[in-house]
Amino acid sequence: MIANKLVLVVDDDQEIRELLEEYLTKQGFQVVTAEDGVAMKREMTISEPDLILLDIMLPGEDGFELCQHVRKTSDVPIIMLTAVSDEMDQIVGLELGADDYIAKPFSPRQLMARMKAVMRRVKSSGPQPDISQQALPKAFLFDRWRLDTASQMLQDIQTQRSYEMTNSDYALLLLFLSRPNEVLDRDTIFYATRGRDAQPSERAVDVQLSRLRQRLGDKGRQQRLIKTVRGNGYLFNADVSYETKD
Structure with a gap:
């Protein structure tokens, strides 16, 4: 090793x-x-x-x-x-x-x-799961954000600033955008971003969620976008629309 x-x-x-x-x-x-x-x-x-x-x-x-x-x-x-x-x-x-x-x-x-x-x-x-570009829209639009699925760049529509995302953070956001307003448990999130179930003592999900919340400006006690459903998991609370490919 x-x-x-x-x-x-x-x-x-x-x-x-x-x-x-x-x-x-x-x-x-x-x-x-x-x-x-x-x-x-x-x-x-x-x-x-x-x-x-x-x-x-x-x-x-x-x-x-x-x-x-x-x-x-x-x-x-x-x-x-x-x-x-x-x-x-x-x-x-x-x-x-x-x-x-x-x-x-x-x-x-x-x-x-x-x-x-x-x-x-x-x-x-293991290796990060390969996120297929097939059947994905050109971009996801939600709140004040635009996620480009080809470049994996996250753009703040208000300021026009763009941010690069790591593979695992992109996979997490893509999971939420594909299943908005649905409660996702920790194992579902961990498998989508790491390719396996989470171990009981691992904090990777908490750390990654905190990092994504910070990027989306969804900080503080009253999160608007990524809501914690105590005892069940997390819910992405946003209306999601799409830009289709030419």
């Missing part, structure tokens, strides 16, 4: 970067490092990491901002490195798309266990 896996370590502390690079290399990983967001983005244009260890406290863009940046285009697993075991930092990181977190100082064994657990989850979920 570890052989040939590439880990990107992002931390402004040179000693920590060097220690992690030495340890992870001995464990069979390939390792690249970055001291800040600029270097991280540069590394990601050169290679595609299989996992990112991302420190929260960084000069310039912090780990939260960088996690959000990565999640716009990639589902690569991210483990946040926190200086203190702060519950709010952990919650924010998970809601922005991180897969796990670990508080400093941590033991090498603890880090390795977390990394293996995250990579097992990714492996068991």
Whole structure:
């Protein structure tokens, strides 16, 4: 599982970067490092990491901002490195798309266990389901949004701004748009976005729903679009129309 896996370590502390690079290399990983967001983005244009260890406290863009940046285009697993075991930092990181977190100082064994657990989850979920373009309209229209099914771009009709979506976020929104005003349980959502049923302890559905709500501006206690039906699942509360293909 570890052989040939590439880990990107992002931390402004040179000693920590060097220690992690030495340890992870001995464990069979390939390792690249970055001291800040600029270097991280540069590394990601050169290679595609299989996992990112991302420190929260960084000069310039912090780990939260960088996690959000990565999640716009990639589902690569991210483990946040926190200086203190702060519950709010952990919650924010998970809601922005991180897969796990670990508080400093941590033991090498603890880090390795977390990394293996995250990579097992990714492996068991398999490749993202292929969303067939057949029988799909050119675009879905709902609320103030337009989802283009060819480019998978989400456009705010009011501002004309467009946003790229990851495969799993696009699959989730497409599921809701295909079945509006219908209660969908967690297993249905997880299977549509990950290709399998959810495990009881997994928070991936919660994290992904939070991320989609944030993108749609559907935040706060009174969600308008994605409603939680306690004990049953989630309901997409919107009138949906379509643009047909030529």
